[in-house]
Amino acid sequence: MDASNVNFEGQSVFIAGAANGIGAAAARLIAERGGKVFIMDIAEEALSKLQKELSLPDDQVSLIDLGSQESVEETLRTFISRSGRVDALINSAGIVGPNSTKVENIPWVDFERAVRINLFGAIWLTQAVLPIMKEQKYGRIAHVASIAGKEGNPGMAPYNVAKSGLIGFIKGVGKEVAPDGIVINALAPAVIRTELNANTSEEMLKYMISRIPMGRQGEVEEVAEMLAFMASKACSFTTGFTFDASGGRATY
Numbered sequence: 001m002d003a004s005n006v007n008f009e010g011q012s013v014f015i016a017g018a019a020n021g022i023g024a025a026a027a028r029l030i031a032e033r034g035g036k037v038f039i040m041d042i043a044e045e046a047l048s049k050l051q052k053e054l055s056l057p058d059d060q061v062s063l064i065d066l067g068s069q070e071s072v073e074e075t076l077r078t079f080i081s082r083s084g085r086v087d088a089l090i091n092s093a094g095i096v097g098p099n100s101t102k103v104e105n106i107p108w109v110d111f112e113r114a115v116r117i118n119l120f121g122a123i124w125l126t127q128a129v130l131p132i133m134k135e136q137k138y139g140r141i142a143h144v145a146s147i148a149g150k151e152g153n154p155g156m157a158p159y160n161v162a163k164s165g166l167i168g169f170i171k172g173v174g175k176e177v178a179p180d181g182i183v184i185n186a187l188a189p190a191v192i193r194t195e196l197n198a199n200t201s202e203e204m205l206k207y208m209i210s211r212i213p214m215g216r217q218g219e220v221e222e223v224a225e226m227l228a229f230m231a232s233k234a235c236s237f238t239t240g241f242t243f244d245a246s247g248g249r250a251t252y
């Protein structure tokens with residue numbers, strides 16, 4: 001393998017959900033490997049902290065709300081006009097939404113919000129970058145899904161729906177864009193040590209870790225390595241696929 005295939009010199013990489021957790025780890029790693037990262041998130045304070053850490057100019061940083069189609073379209077339009085090209089899009093934005101709640105007890109407004117941010121947001125991001133990637137005849141898209149989308153976690157219906165929807169979405173789009181030099185994949189982590197789980201109940205966390213043969217949570221750096229591969233030239237013959245990062249929980 002040519003080492004330049006995993007390097008991001010001369011590449012523009014857009015990262016949604018970059019302010020915290022897995023997205024921030026991916027932004028650090030890709031910047032370290034020479035990529036020009038464009039970071040976006042709804043969390044203003046954490047986003048500007050990362051901007052300072054990576055010494056990014058203001059035009060590579062933007063607030064975005066993945067729950068709003070308008071916000072996604074506007075932000076991506078602005079970033080694309082500034083960057084001139086998009087080599088890769090990484091989407092790590094997400095919320096858990098209702099958990100430890102039986103499906104019939106979930107208020108619809110909460111159900112819809114989790115699906116909107118986790119699934120519709122991912123679709124809008126993809127729609128925004130495909131035209132320029134098609135012009136370039138090159139692109140890499142990596143969405144962070146979840147083991148919940150493969151297996152379903154009890155008490156987390158909206159999250160399961162969104163993440164399995166995302167896995168289905170990339171399967172079909174992968175086939176659509178395969179002739180255009182674009183690959184689109186997802187990643188399905190099990191429990192990773194991040195703030196995302198801050199509001200997940202003890203009971204639910206225990207259940208999820210108990211199902212991981214390695215007996216521990218994953219670390220953000222482990223997930224970032226996989227995303228960096230999926231966003232790189234090296235990921236050249238895999239599309240529409242959901243990679244695993246589950247410590248052995250899933251073997252498919």
Ligand SMILES: NC(=O)c1ccc[n+]([C@@H]2O[C@H](COP(=O)([O-])OP(=O)(O)OC[C@H]3O[C@@H](n4cnc5c(N)ncnc54)[C@H](O)[C@@H]3O)[C@@H](O)[C@H]2O)c1
Pocket residue numbers: 016017018019020021022023040041042043064065066067091092093094095096117144145146147188189190191192193194195196197
């Ligand atoms: N941590 C885990 O155990 C785990 C497991 C499986 C999948 N995931 C997925 O990994 C991804 C990253 O999660 P994380 O663990 O790093 O969590 P995190 O909370 O640390 O990061 C998620 C980021 O998404 C941002 N975000 C939330 N709502 C947004 C919105 N409406 N618009 C824009 N940005 C928004 C947050 O501000 C945050 O920076 C998510 O898609 C999550 O579902 C996480």
